[in-house]
Amino acid sequence: MKTKIYFDNEKFISGMTLKDVAESEQNNMALHSCENLEDILENRKKLATTLQCELGNFVCANQTHSANFYHVTLADKGCGADRLDTAIKDTDALYTYEPNTLLCSFTADCVPVIFFNEVNGLIGIVHSGWQGTVKEITPKLINHLTKAEKCNPCDFNVYIGAALSQEKFEVDEDVYVKFLNLGYADDFMYYNYKTDKYHIDNQQTVKRQCELAGIPADQITVDATCTYISEDGFSYRQDKKAGRHMSFIMKK
Template sequence: MKTKIYIDNEKFVAGTTLKDGTAPEHNNMAFHACVNPETVLENRKRLATFLQCNPKDFVCASQTHSANLHKVTLADKGRGAVVGATAIPDTDALYTTEPNLLLCSFTADCVPVIFYNEVNGIVGVIHSGWQGTVKEITLKVFERLKKEEGCDPSDFHVQLGMALSQEKFEVDEDVYVKFKALGYADEFIYFNEATNKYHIDNQKTVEKQLKLAGIPENQIDVDRTCTYVSSDGFSYRQDKQAGRHASFIMKKCN
């Protein structure tokens, strides 16, 4: 199983699956972007074996580039894991305090945000494509965790997964205007006069949002691998038929 592990200790395991030319559908993990759902299920079974869990321990959302967050309970175990239609609807961020649930986020260029908080026993994932970023999903998630779960932002540790680089994320003025309106993304934008396109670093914008949320810089790790350039990456920009990575985290114990 071609996988990059970011965290693996006695309390948490977190990482991302990688594109693999030798695997069925290149190790695609997403039902919504597959040729054959059975292939995705087989890939997920291999991931579960690698992580020493069960595919039915997975919890998946139907991602819609929203700013919606869902608190996962034991009743959600297995949602979207084996049948895509059972995924948690219209949701792009998941968190839980329960152990032995593998929370998943699916990306091919978008920014995956993986986080944990040892003090409150919380783990979670966020899917932040550019639309989620301009909706400030990451800021909203941590604001809600502060209000509803009593979390101190300084207790969070965050991993940003591989995503589309600024060089490869070129957009027209309509998208530029939305990032500009955030008021803090200017340093992550440049204009290419030759192509009349703007280039935006979505990953660094999300990183800025984490800092604005109060998460200490030394507790934010960033995987700067470009999904477009790397052979390990699925890129929707490069290939509209691309599969998806699964970025994941699981709390191992109470």
């Protein structure tokens, strides 16, 4: 199966599954958007084998485009791994200190944000569609970790995964105004007079949010792959029945 590994070192492993026509449902990883649940479970089991863990190590959330985050403990291992009804409720970001716990996020154009803290071993993952971005889910989580978990933002390394490109993220004025009101996204938007549409770079907006929250720019990596254009991408904007990528991170 096709999987892009963002990093794999002594402490952490992270990456993103890719669309793969050779696999069942093209390597779709989402139980909430599939034709056959058993095929999705088989795809997840294959990924688990690749990562040298078990399906029961997965932790998945019921993503609702919220700004809600959740502290995963050992008791949560396996939540959403093989059933939708056990997923963490109404949550779009997960973090944990626990080893051998695979935090998962599902996207098909939305921005996956993956991070780890080199000093204290905390890991996390965020699902930031445009709604999550304007709700500032990523900086809210970073600020929470700074205050509640005593993290130093300078200790975080962030990977922003493949998502819909600015070229393909075409919106009307109502969405443009929401980004404009953030006060720091102006550089990542332009207007197309021919189509009367605005184009927004959600990835770069999230990157700016991370920087404003105190994470050094040189510790933020952006995967510029467009999920709409790439043959390896699932794109909801292109196909409303599209499967989903799984972005993941695990502390070893």
